[in-house]
Amino acid sequence: MRNAELLASIQAKDKAYDAEFKLVRVRMTKTYHTALKPDLHPFAYELYVSTCYAYDLLQYGGEENVKRAADILEVVIARQDQDSSRSTYGIWPYFDEEPLDQMDRPDWNMADFHGKKLVLILKNHSELLPSSLIDKLRGAVYHACQAIIIRNVGPHYTNIAIMGALVTLLGGELLGQEEIRSYGERRLRTFRDYTMAIGTFSEYNSPCYTPIAIEELHGIYAESSTDGAVADAEKLLDLAWHMIAKHYHPTTGTWSGPHSRTYSTQLRPNESAFLQNALKQEVEPGDIRCPEKYRYLFTSTEERYFTEPTLKADETGYQNYATTYQNERLSLGSYTSGIMWNQRRNLLGYVDSGGGHAVSIQLQFLKDGKDFCSAVFTGVQSRGQALFAFNLATDNGGWHQDLDIINGRCRAADLRIRLLLGGHAANAELPTTQTGNRFVTVIGETVLQVEAILDRSDYGELQLQTERSAEGLSLDYVISTGEERDFDFHALERAVWVFALSLGEDRPPPAVDIQENESSLTASIQTDDGLASITVPQKPRKTRELYQENKVQLPSALLGEME
Numbered sequence: 001m002r003n004a005e006l007l008a009s010i011q012a013k014d015k016a017y018d019a020e021f022k023l024v025r026v027r028m029t030k031t032y033h034t035a036l037k038p039d040l041h042p043f044a045y046e047l048y049v050s051t052c053y054a055y056d057l058l059q060y061g062g063e064e065n066v067k068r069a070a071d072i073l074e075v076v077i078a079r080q081d082q083d084s085s086r087s088t089y090g091i092w093p094y095f096d097e098e099p100l101d102q103m104d105r106p107d108w109n110m111a112d113f114h115g116k117k118l119v120l121i122l123k124n125h126s127e128l129l130p131s132s133l134i135d136k137l138r139g140a141v142y143h144a145c146q147a148i149i150i151r152n153v154g155p156h157y158t159n160i161a162i163m164g165a166l167v168t169l170l171g172g173e174l175l176g177q178e179e180i181r182s183y184g185e186r187r188l189r190t191f192r193d194y195t196m197a198i199g200t201f202s203e204y205n206s207p208c209y210t211p212i213a214i215e216e217l218h219g220i221y222a223e224s225s226t227d228g229a230v231a232d233a234e235k236l237l238d239l240a241w242h243m244i245a246k247h248y249h250p251t252t253g254t255w256s257g258p259h260s261r262t263y264s265t266q267l268r269p270n271e272s273a274f275l276q277n278a279l280k281q282e283v284e285p286g287d288i289r290c291p292e293k294y295r296y297l298f299t300s301t302e303e304r305y306f307t308e309p310t311l312k313a314d315e316t317g318y319q320n321y322a323t324t325y326q327n328e329r330l331s332l333g334s335y336t337s338g339i340m341w342n343q344r345r346n347l348l349g350y351v352d353s354g355g356g357h358a359v360s361i362q363l364q365f366l367k368d369g370k371d372f373c374s375a376v377f378t379g380v381q382s383r384g385q386a387l388f389a390f391n392l393a394t395d396n397g398g399w400h401q402d403l404d405i406i407n408g409r410c411r412a413a414d415l416r417i418r419l420l421l422g423g424h425a426a427n428a429e430l431p432t433t434q435t436g437n438r439f440v441t442v443i444g445e446t447v448l449q450v451e452a453i454l455d456r457s458d459y460g461e462l463q464l465q466t467e468r469s470a471e472g473l474s475l476d477y478v479i480s481t482g483e484e485r486d487f488d489f490h491a492l493e494r495a496v497w498v499f500a501l502s503l504g505e506d507r508p509p510p511a512v513d514i515q516e517n518e519s520s521l522t523a524s525i526q527t528d529d530g531l532a533s534i535t536v537p538q539k540p541r542k543t544r545e546l547y548q549e550n551k552v553q554l555p556s557a558l559l560g561e562m563e
Contacts, residue, residue, distance in 0.1 A: 005273070006060050013053040022071045023050045023096055032403060034094050035104040045096035048113055051076050055117045058125040066128045073121070073133060076114070077140045090147025105403065108151050112160055115144035115167035116216065122174055123223060138175060145171045145180045155194035158203030162191060162216040162236075169220060169229055185229050188220065192232045195239065197312060204260040204310045204322055205247055205333075207267060211274045214240050218288050241290050244275075245297035246304060247324060249331040249350055252358035256324050257333030257348025260310070265345065265360045266423055301328040305383060307558050310335075318547045321554065323381040328352075329446055332361075332503050334381045336552045339393070339401060339543065340364065342371035347379060347386060349503050350423075353444040357424035359472075361448065361503070364418040365390060367410065373397040374406060374489070376543060378534050378550040382527035382558065384504040387512065389523065390417065390497045391550065392489045392540040401543075408489035408540065415459070415479040415487070417497065419450055425472035432473070434464055439475045446504050452477055453512045453523065454498040456538055462497070489540040496538050498523045520549075529555035 016024045023045040028038040036044060050072050057069040081088045081100055088100045092110040100106045121129075122137050129137070148164040155161050165188040172181025195201055203209055217240065220233040247256040255267055267275075278290040279298055290298075307323040324333040330351045338346040340363075349361035365375035374396040379388030394408035421430060421441065432441040438451035455462050463478040477497070480487075489495065498521075502509040510525045516538070524533035535551040 006056055010056050010060055017053070018045065021045055021096065022075045023047070024053050030094060032400070033103055033105050033107040034098060035102060036095060036098055041097065046094060047076050047079055047092050047096060048110065051114050051117045055121055058121060058128060070129055070133055073137065077136045080140055080143060082139065082143050084146070090143040108147065109160055111144040111147035112163040112167055115141060115148065115171065116163055116219070118144065119167055119170045119174065120219065120223070123170060141171045142175060149183055155191040156202045158201045159209045159213050161187065162213050165191065166216045166219050169224055169226060173225055181226065185226050188229050188232050192236055194312070195236065198309060200239065200243055200308055200310060202310060205243055206259055206261045207255045207271050208263050209261055210240055210244060211271060214288060222286070238291060241294050245290065245294035246306070248298050249326055250299050250301055251328055251352045252331070252350045254331065254350040254358055256326060256331040256350065257345045258322050258335045259345040259348065261343045262345060263343065265348070265362050303327045307554060323558065325381065325383045327504070330384065330504050332381065332384055332386065334379050334386055335377070336379060337547055337550055338377050339373050339396060340371055340375040340377060341373050341401060342399065346377040347388060351443045351446045353424050353428050357428070359421055359425045359428065359443045360423040362420045362422060364420055366416050366418055367398060367412045368414050370399050373399065373401045374408065376546045378536050378552065380532045380534055380552045380554060382529045382532050382555045384502060385509060385525070385527055386501040387523055387525050387532060387534055388499055389534055389536045391536055391546050392492070392495045393543040393546060394489050394540050395542045410487050411484055412487055413484040414481045416481070417477040417479065419475040420472060421475070422472040426470060430473050432466055437462065437464065439464070441475065447506055449502040449509055450475060451500050451509060452497065453500050454514055456494045456496045458492055458494065492540055494538045495540050496521065496536055500525065527555050529557035531555065
């Protein structure tokens with residue numbers, strides 16, 4: 001990190017630092033794992049933010065900074081569970097006010113997150129710290145390594161698979177623990193083999209987590225003394241940067257979809273800063289750089305059109321393809337399948353609305369205004385056209401697939417499918433017309449069309465609504481609204497909705513052919529790239545069954561490009 005940015009990060013945390021508690025106090029924003037609620041605990045002392053603050057202070061240097069960093073580290077290390085007989089051994093709670101035993105499911109990722117900062121402090125700043133604290137740091141790193149080894153996450157968990165490899169690899173080297181070091185080397189090699197077999201990260205194209213993966217891989221590349229791990233990290237860094245570069249849309253300055261995980265449809269400041277720093281011409285020691293061979297993709301407005309698998313089908317029993325199309329004015333990306341979780345973008349577009357502004361187009365399935373995990377998306381894309389459907393799952397969650405399981409039964413006042421036009425849409429005129437079940441919206445010089453082709457459910461006909469809000473313009477297909485009621489997906493004989501979308505085409509979307517029987521239906525369109533179709537069950541199923549039974553036929557021209 002450059003000195004000016006490092007200083008800015010330190011100064012921001014200086015204001016939130018509490019010298020009595022020797023921790024950083026933050027506004028409560030976390031919703032997973034913690035039982036603390038913002039209305040009762042609007043602020044809390046966050047341990048990982050404090051660890052990062054201590055790391056930054058040591059990076060910047062200076063006697064007062066080093067003393068403060070040491071004070072923080074003493075407190076943070078004391079909060080780690082170092083009792084090997086406990087199930088939470090080696091990890092940290094989120095907040096000083098909430099011990100591990102009081103959390104709503106402790107987060108085992110905290111061994112990886114704290115561990116990566118502590119191991120880099122131990123490696124690069126030990127000479128600044130008192131020997132008694134160094135001993136505690138070594139102990140904390142050892143316990144974090146043990147927690148990571150016990151948990152032993154698989155290579156499909158991209159970010160944590162890499163982070164855990166960094167902690168154990170460097171931790172083993174520093175501690176002189178060959179068993180730990182060799183575990184880290186094997187873990188990275190396993191991740192490399194798994195990822196190269198797919199051809200991309202299974203945590204695919206994530207604006208929030210791909211930069212973290214690059215930071216961890218860079219840490220291994222720059223800091224490890226294990227030659228094989230350094231070579232593996234270099235190969236994976238190349239793969240990660242190519243994934244980012246080919247998805248970047250220069251005209252709108254956006255990161256094209258689809259996104260496996262993201263916290264915002266618009267790039268957040270830290271994500272934009274990461275890209276800007278990696279693309280700067282001047283180089284400082286320790287800088288993370290985008291490889292020269294991919295830099296042109298961040299400025300080229302050439303047409304891009306590609307699809308790629310994102311899973312090991314022999315492991316999952318099904319494949320999920322990601323397709324992206326870009327031209328100078330727009331980008332559109334989609335998966336062939338996925339749940340409608342709030343961190344996932346199964347269908348996502350960006351359009352130049354003029355004057356350097358971008359409008360985002362995000363597909364959502366909402367329960368009482370929140371993204372609904374029990375809705376399952378299936379789709380196929382041909383350039384700026386998409387054909388997609390929704391099913392309902394009988395074993396998934398409400399707002400989260402693990403932490404909020406509803407198993408196909410819930411109470412709600414509102415269920416709807418939404419195309420949210422965000423970003424600059426909040427401040428732009430977007431002429432919109434409705435004809436039958438079709439919305440037509442003009443975004444700058446680009447036409448967006450979406451139409452409900454088929455509605456098969458026991459909830460009545462879809463109702464169309466448009467709504468303006470601070471987020472932008474919503475094009476809604478309302479399934480049910482009114483008084484709160486019970487929904488039981490197990491009792492439904494049919495629940496499937498089919499849509500066609502066109503972006504950047506002045507002509508109407510292609511005609512959709514529907515073939516159906518008692519158990520399933522097939523929707524198909526003839527595109528310039530060949531026939532594209534989806535086949536989905538009509539009755540709600542378990543999530544895995546839907547992933548396996550929902551079928552897609554990609555256009556032949558797109559399949560040819562992939563080969």
